[in-house]
Amino acid sequence: MTITEYEREFVRLNKYARECVSTEAIMCKRFEDGLNEDIRLFVGVLELKEFVVLVDRACKAEELVKEKRKVEIESRDSRKRQLSKSFQSSSKKSRDFTTRSATSAGFSNRSKGKQYSGSKAQTTSVASVGNARPSRPECPQCGRRHPGECRVNGRACFKCDRIYPLVYLHEISL
Known part of the structure; x- marks a missing residue:
């Protein structure tokens, strides 16, 4: 009031x-x-x-x-x-x-459930441990398990396929 x-x-x-x-x-x-x-x-x-x-x-x-x-x-x-x-x-x-x-520790958004560490990439697939899905074969060039052709020699980004200098590529993809 x-x-x-x-x-x-x-x-x-x-x-x-x-x-x-x-x-x-x-x-x-x-x-x-x-x-x-x-x-x-x-x-x-x-x-x-x-x-x-x-x-x-x-x-x-x-x-x-x-x-x-x-x-x-x-x-x-x-x-x-x-x-x-x-x-x-x-x-x-x-x-x-x-x-x-996460990227510097060896995780990338694309890898979801996979971990890469050390200079030679070792892969542990969460999908292959608990599921019956077949895992991808190991790439002879980079040692990773990924679909399609390897992009390391082409120095392309694993996310967007853009070409980067080799040093920068390792910072964002390892």
Whole structure:
């Protein structure tokens, strides 16, 4: 309820309780007691004894509380956006790091379940251990088990078939 609505209701009900609100000072005290806690803190320290002045100050305090809440909400939203951007950035860095680590440790996205390690590639196929699927034959050129022709001599990427210098190829495919 806004201060204006509260004032209207307070005055309307005041007609029925004249003996409880005999002076304007008591009326002001009762009005203050029914105010929102935030607004009561602003108005209570003023110790106003005139009802019209009290209502005016309460309206101004209400505006201040609304502005304060608006600023707090904007500040919180701004922090959320910054944290979200920071989280997205760190997630991307983490994903990039994980991909690089997996690649340098001998895993590639294409191999799913296969591990290559050392200078001579050894292959352990997860599919061949637990399933009845036949494993691919070992490639005589690179020692890996892959479909189709070997791309090592052609220096092509195992993922996209692009041609790279030999040094770079080993960094991304081993």
